[in-house]
Amino acid sequence: MKKLLMHRAAKPLVFVLCLLPFAWLFYAAAADQLGANPAEALIRGLGDWTLRFLCIVLAVTPLRVMTGTPALARFRRMLGLFVAFYALMHLLSYVAFDMGFEVAEIAKDIAKRPFILVGSLAGLLLALMAATSFNRAIKALGAARWRRLHQSVYVVAALAILHFYWMRAGKNNFSEVAVYGVILASLLGWRVWEALRKRRLSAQRPARTKVGNAAALQKR
Amino acid sequence: LAGMPSKVPGAMTMEKLTPYEDATSYNNFYEFGTDKADPARNAGTLKTTPWTVEIEGLVKKAGKYGLEDLLKLSAQEDRIYRLRCVEGWSMVIPWVGYSLSALIQRVEPLGSAKYVEFVTLADKATMPGVSSRVLEWPYVEGLRLDEAMHPLTLLSFGMYGEVLPKQNGAPVRIVVPWKYGFKSAKSLVKIRFTDKEPATAWNKAAAQEYGFYSNVNPEVDHPRWSQATERRIGEGGLFAKRHKTLMFNGYEAQVGQLYAGMDLKKNF
Numbered sequence: 001m002k003k004l005l006m007h008r009a010a011k012p013l014v015f016v017l018c019l020l021p022f023a024w025l026f027y028a029a030a031a032d033q034l035g036a037n038p039a040e041a042l043i044r045g046l047g048d049w050t051l052r053f054l055c056i057v058l059a060v061t062p063l064r065v066m067t068g069t070p071a072l073a074r075f076r077r078m079l080g081l082f083v084a085f086y087a088l089m090h091l092l093s094y095v096a097f098d099m100g101f102e103v104a105e106i107a108k109d110i111a112k113r114p115f116i117l118v119g120s121l122a123g124l125l126l127a128l129m130a131a132t133s134f135n136r137a138i139k140a141l142g143a144a145r146w147r148r149l150h151q152s153v154y155v156v157a158a159l160a161i162l163h164f165y166w167m168r169a170g171k172n173n174f175s176e177v178a179v180y181g182v183i184l185a186s187l188l189g190w191r192v193w194e195a196l197r198k199r200r201l202s203a204q205r206p207a208r209t210k211v212g213n214a215a216a217l218q219k220r
Numbered sequence: 221l222a223g224m225p226s227k228v229p230g231a232m233t234m235e236k237l238t239p240y241e242d243a244t245s246y247n248n249f250y251e252f253g254t255d256k257a258d259p260a261r262n263a264g265t266l267k268t269t270p271w272t273v274e275i276e277g278l279v280k281k282a283g284k285y286g287l288e289d290l291l292k293l294s295a296q297e298d299r300i301y302r303l304r305c306v307e308g309w310s311m312v313i314p315w316v317g318y319s320l321s322a323l324i325q326r327v328e329p330l331g332s333a334k335y336v337e338f339v340t341l342a343d344k345a346t347m348p349g350v351s352s353r354v355l356e357w358p359y360v361e362g363l364r365l366d367e368a369m370h371p372l373t374l375l376s377f378g379m380y381g382e383v384l385p386k387q388n389g390a391p392v393r394i395v396v397p398w399k400y401g402f403k404s405a406k407s408l409v410k411i412r413f414t415d416k417e418p419a420t421a422w423n424k425a426a427a428q429e430y431g432f433y434s435n436v437n438p439e440v441d442h443p444r445w446s447q448a449t450e451r452r453i454g455e456g457g458l459f460a461k462r463h464k465t466l467m468f469n470g471y472e473a474q475v476g477q478l479y480a481g482m483d484l485k486k487n488f
Contacts, residue, residue: 036453038244171254
């Protein structure tokens with residue numbers, strides 16, 4: 001397993017896999033295969049895949065720790081960038097196909113419809129994270145500040161679920177929202193539980209220095 | 221199912237028809253599932269013969285009316301209506317049917333009748349969506365009696381020259397072209413005359429979002445969907461420009477007087 005994950009072709013392979021849903025949607029849109037309401041189908045498809053990639057990227061650390069596979073961490077940045085990519089494509093297709101690029105209409109729409117506001121906020125946070133995802137940005141921002149910024153992925157998860165919930169509330173249709181909600185909640189729950197466990201452990205071993213703690217966190 | 225072109229004012233819009241394929245594959249009919257493709261996929265199980273519609277409540281000639289009798293009750297007419305969904309999309313559909321007023325006059329409502337309630341079939345055996353708790357079943361919709369009597373309010377048995385496809389509300393449904401689509405109850409099994417405003421399915425589910433009237437109104441936004449514009453289904457795919465939504469879905473000249481003096485922002 002470890003060999004496979006560390007293989008030279010592993011990263012390019014994951015990259016291509018991550019692009020497949022987008023390629024399919026792009027092809028289907030171009031070939032008019034998206035059904036009676038192609039704009040709605042495209043926007044929804046991109047939104048669905050944003051949520052799925054959010055679940056995948058947040059599953060990396062729990063999987064890595066639970067299965068003892070540190071090699072998984074290699075893929076985290078790329079997966080995170082794909083969350084941002086699908087989110088921005090989702091947002092862009094709303095701007096293009098729902099709003100026809102009319103800035104005044106978009107501003108009105110954001111003010112009028114809270115679920116659009118919440119979605120836009122999540123998109124903004126993801127864009128900030130994507131823009132600071134390269135190594136030099138960590139140095140420039142300082143590790144602590146950079147980490148705090150990138151912890152906003154938890155805020156993004158909450159906003160994304162709220163966005164989806166409010167949208168589906170219009171038609172009382174919550175089954176899919178519940179599925180994503182449970183997955184994201186358990187992935188976040190695992191982190192809380194881990195943090196509490198670590199705190200208990202470090203309370204038992206007070207010798208550990210602050211610097212050591214920070215370094216340990218850094219690795220996660 | 222053939223009809224004569226309708227002479228009712230406003231009943232024959234000249235706009236381009238939505239392709240039959242789109243009108244029969246992109247449906248909201250939650251009794252068969254919440255996805256747009258579910259009704260076309262699942263409605264095959266619906267048994268439409270024999271079919272009766274029960275007329276009850278504040279009416280002289282209550283009773284069960286067989287579909288054959290309803291079909292013959294008045295001359296079938298072709299009507300081409302715009303259909304505006306609350307979700308911000310629209311279609312143009314050629315219906316076949318006659319004004320609901322013909323049936324209402326036949327069954328002679330009492331003077332005390334002020335509203336008409338429409339009840340859709342809720343059969344767990346043939347309608348998989350009825351097991352879900354998305355809405356309270358059976359689906360109930362309603363109109364004020366004067367709205368129901370308006371000549372544009374259609375009792376429909378067919379579309380595109382054939383009997384109604386099951387996913388579109390076979391064998392008999394209501395079509396109210398100036399209201400959001402969900403007001404037009406499908407697969408009717410009961411029509412009840414009452415003196416109280418009916419408790420309708422979507423109003424019970426979310427009263428602040430779905431009012432009893434639910435007239436198409438670009439001025440009153442739904443929290444989920446801006447109602448200022450609409451996407452016309454089947455019109456040039458992804459890049460088709462959205463249409464501006466018209467007051468009463470463009471039927472203001474015909475139905476505006478029904479709401480004279482009413483605050484439509486309150487009575488949405």
